[in-house]
Amino acid sequence: MAVINRSDLQYRYKWTADKGDNPLYIGKKDRDLVDRDEGYEVLNFLNSVCDTKEQALHAERxxxxxxxxxxxxxNEIHQWLIDNWQN
Structure with missing residues (x-):
């Protein structure tokens, strides 16, 4: 179950794929990288690492x-969030 939805996000994002990118692509590169400007990638990442809406909104910020x-x-973003959570 998702902890956060598109309407909950606090920042502006692109909701269309960049040239050469596809939101339905499930290849290794897309699984490993997060484009912080693409809403569907940020939303997917937040829902995969956060347990609550409050955590997701803080991580988004x-x-x-x-x-x-x-x-x-x-993995690097997740570790960076852990290391910088108090900021």
Whole structure:
């Protein structure tokens, strides 16, 4: 069950796939990387790592405002959130 829905997100996102990207693609690269500007990728990531809506909204804020631009790998983003949760 999803902890957060599209309507809950606090920031603006693109909801169409970038050129060469497909929201239905399930290849390894798309599974491993999160494009922080694409709503469906952020939403999927938040729902996969958060247990509550409050956690998801806090994680979204950290991702959109503090996450270093070069950090794109799902595992790296998750670890960065753990390390920076108090920010």
């Amino acid at each position: 950290l991702i959109k405002t503090l996450l270093p631009g070069k950090t794109q790998n799902r």
